Amino acid sequence: ERVLVPRGWKKKPVVLLFTVCRPGFFKASPHSPSCSKCPPHSYTLDEASTSCLCEEHYFRRESDPPTMACTRPPSAPRSAISNVNETSVFLEWIPPADTGGRKDVSYYIACKKCNSHSGLCEACGGHVRYLPQQTGLKNTSVMMVDLLAHTNYTFEIEAVNGVSDQNPGARQFVSVNVTTNQAAPSPVSSVKKGKITKNSISLSWQEPDRPNGIILEYEIKYFEKDQETSYTIIKSKETMITADGLKPGSAYVFQIRARTAAGYGGFSRRFEFETSPVSVAASSDQSQIPIIVVSVTVGVILLAVVIGFLLSGRRCGYSKAKQDPEEEKMHFHNGHIKLPGVRTYIDPHTYEDPNQAVHEFAKEIEASCITIERVIGAGEFGEVCSGRLKLQGKREFPVAIKTLKVGYTEKQRRDFLGEASIMGQFDHPNIIHLEGVVTKSKPVMIVTEYMENGSLDTFLKKNDGQFTVIQLVGMLRGIASGMKYLSDMGYVHRDLAARNILINSNLVCKVSDFGLSRVLEDDPEAAYTTRGGKIPIRWTAPEAIAFRKFTSASDVWSYGIVMWEVMSYGERPYWEMTNQDVIKAVEEGYRLPSPMDCPAALYQLMLDCWQKDRNSRPKFDEIVSMLDKLIRNPSSLKTLVNASSRVSNLLVEHSPVGSGAYRSVGEWLEAIKMGRYTEIFMENGYSSMDAVAQVTLEDLRRLGVTLVGHQKKIMNSLQEMKVQLVNGMVPL
Structure with a gap:
């Protein structure tokens, strides 16, 4: 223009x-x-x-x-995985392959609760908490807590960006289906006072908001204000109690907690109530004298009756306190007396007739209800099979079946069923669940829940390098939770190892194999002393090896070894060292080195579990608490054990690497089944074992060894050679 x-x-x-x-x-x-x-x-x-x-x-x-x-909305997130921990679920995923051309990608989590029978789903509701949040997530992980127990959930993870709200098309998301486990009940939140006298206080309360199962009983703890070290526990199956024998005109603090098959929930907040003051009668009131006389007379008669009853009981050689079945009561001073009514393990060997223990703790199943499908392994007493169990009124479900081989002796039958007598006493989401036994027909069978992924050590070897640190910590947390439950029941496992942990399709780990297990005495310092028998040296605490004394603290040592197995994806502890070399090295104060890429916080926990003084080792409840903190704060797992210190801290007593263990680089690589890399090593100047000894993880990546599993195998082999015998352990 x-x-x-x-x-x-x-x-x-x-x-x-x-x-x-x-x-x-x-x-x-x-x-x-x-x-x-x-x-x-x-x-x-x-x-x-x-x-x-x-x-x-x-x-x-x-x-x-x-x-x-x-731009356009992003594609769906990829490879979503879940980790179920009782009533919490941790989700993790990979960002979408296509971000739509934008950088403002965030994530939204939709939660649906699904009915397993009808298949219908509904929104979870406001009671579910999302950590850190449900919408606007920038990181690729989230934890949902306060879910319902034994419930099917579907979680939909959707990636969104700045133009997602303009897209009329279908949502792009990845879904994950999980089933939560049993959980302890939530705390009691409402407590009301009833009748109050100068010596008693009556209370009532409402059932917890989330019972998470059938409430078996309530535990009421109370003490005089500012006298917390001397307290009283009352147990009741009702939602009301009367605490009597109290001081007049005194303030008392009450706390209540509920128990289900999963254990005790947390105590309620403190509720404070005061007894009525003493009413002082006039000294000149002569009308009180006859009442006092009658009261004293009745008291003397009652005392005589009680003394007579006790003496008659002693003459019979047996006495038993008579208790109200709905209410139990016991006093505590400084917390040292054991709680009454708390479930404890009963050793089947104490039964004169072992069959009685089996029938008391294990349910008898009709053989016709079981369908054996295939053999999946061999046990000490016979084959281990997978199959299905159909009980009356219930849907058919998969089970594992241990069978007793033909031609067994009576002792073999007792030992075989002894494990069922032990397992049947446990009810915890991280302990293998016993469905029942078959004893009235042949073959004799033990039926347990089916764990799709088998033993943990084999599973980790098959999936080397395939899991995130958070997933591995979730596995460890489940094992620790199961061991805390066993420890609380006064039970020592004695053979805790990754081979005796089973893992299901949700990556939930469960403690199994109770063949070597024994019970603790009531005294927390007591230990079970064995009379010979095989001991798994690589997993056993030094005091248990030296003195055959096993405690919950020796199980903690074994748990530290399991941690090392998990973080090294099923590597054999102490590699090819002989048992005698292991005993000598551990006694001299050396410990396994950190696995590759292991967070420093986890390795420190391993070293804590391997303290020589058993009283210095953490308790299982402390381990569970520590792992929970790490899971809630994933950034704490980003600090790894320094790679150079893993070797520099090692004691080197023997000749250098390459002094004759392998004659050539090719021979070494062939021995660890990595022969495919021989030519690459030689072409890049690594033609001698002395040169190979200097290889770092960065060198491997530069050489084209990109598979994490291959990197770990080569580096672990090099480290094993560097720390032959006791050289492989970090001194404490």
């Missing part, structure tokens, strides 16, 4: 040229000197366009500048 300056101006006419943009170009402002090409995924069909239209399925936010490409 030509624009002429009007007549009358004294200056020369000026001609201004304005460019008209052709299709495919635009000019956002008439003052722009030139046209701009439409950004990606946009177009124009008309001349002189001031903006470009977005292609189909592409969008632009109002705040996006016209020069910005049109």
Whole structure:
């Protein structure tokens, strides 16, 4: 266009040229000197366009500048995995392959509670908590807590960006189905006072908001205000009690907790109530004298009756306190007396007739209810099979079946069923669950829940390097929780190892194999002393090896070894060292080195479990608490054990690597089944074992060894050679 300056101006006419943009170009402002090409995924069909239209399925936010490409919603997140811990679920996923061309990607979690019978699902509701949040998540993980026990959930993880709300199409998400486990009840929140006298206080309360199962009983703890070290426990199956024998005019503090098959929930907050003051009677009131006389007389008679009853009981050689079946009561001073009514383990060997123990703790199953499908392994007493169990009124479900081989002796039958007598006493989501036994027909069988992924050590070897640190910590947390339960029952496992941990499809770990297990005495310092028998040296605490004394603290030592097995994906503890070398090295104060890429916090916990003084080792409840903190704060797991210190801290007493263990690099690589890399090593100058000894993880990546499992195998082999015999252990 030509624009002429009007007549009358004294200056020369000026001609201004304005460019008209052709299709495919635009000019956002008439003052722009030139046209701009439409950004990606946009177009124009008309001349002189001031903006470009977005292609189909592409969008632009109002705040996006016209020069910005049109974008689309992201694709679904990938490879979502779950870790179930009682009534909490941890989800982790990989970002979407296609972010839609935007950087403002965040995540939204939809939670649905599903009915297993009807298949219908409904929104979870407001009681579920999301850590850190449900919407606007920037990181690729989230934890849901306060879920219901034994409930099927579906979680949908959706990636969203700035244009997702403009997309009329279907949502793009990845879903994860999980089933929560049993959980302890939530705390009692409401307590009301009833009748109060000078010596008693009556209370009532409501059932917890989330019982998570059938409430078996309540435990009421109370003490005189500011006298917390001397307290009283009352147990009741009702939601009301009367605490008597109290001091007049005194304040008392009450706390209540509920118990289900999963254990005790947390105590309620403290509720404070005061007894009535003593009413002082006039000394001149002679009418009280007959009452006092009668009271004293009745008291003397009652005392005589009680003494007579006790003496008669002693003459019979047996006495038993008579208790109200609905209420039990016991006093505590400084917390040293054992709680009454708390479930404790009963050693089946104490039964004169072992069959009685089996029938008391294990349910008898009709053989016709069991379908054996295939053999999955061999046990000490016979084959281990998988199959299905159909009980009356219930749906058929998969089970594992241990069978007793034909031609067994009576002792073998007792030993075989002894494990069922032990297992049947446990009820915890991280202890293998006994369904029942078959003893009235042949073959004799023990039926347990089926764990799809088998033993933990084999599973980890098959999936070397495939899990995140959080998933591995979740596995360890489950094992620790199961061991805490056993420890609380006064039970020592004695053979805790990754081979005796089973893992299901949800990556829930459960303690199994109770063949070597024994019971603790009531005294927490007591230990079971064996009379010979095989001991798993690599997993056993030094005091248990030296003195055959096993405690919960020796189980903690074994747990530290299990931690090392998990973090090294099923590596054999102490590698090829002999048992005698292991005993000698541990006694001299050396410990296994940190596995590759192990968080420093986890390795420190291992070293704590391997303290020589058993009283210095953490308790299982402390271990569970510590792992919970790490799971809630994943950033604490990012600090790894320094790779150089893993070797520099090692004691080197023997000759250098390559002194004859392997004659060539090729022989060494073939021995660890990594022969495919021989040519690469040789071409890059690693032609001797001395040169190979200097290889680092970065060197392996540069050489093209990209598979995590292969990297770990090579580095672990090098470290094993560097720390032959006691050289492989970090001194404490």
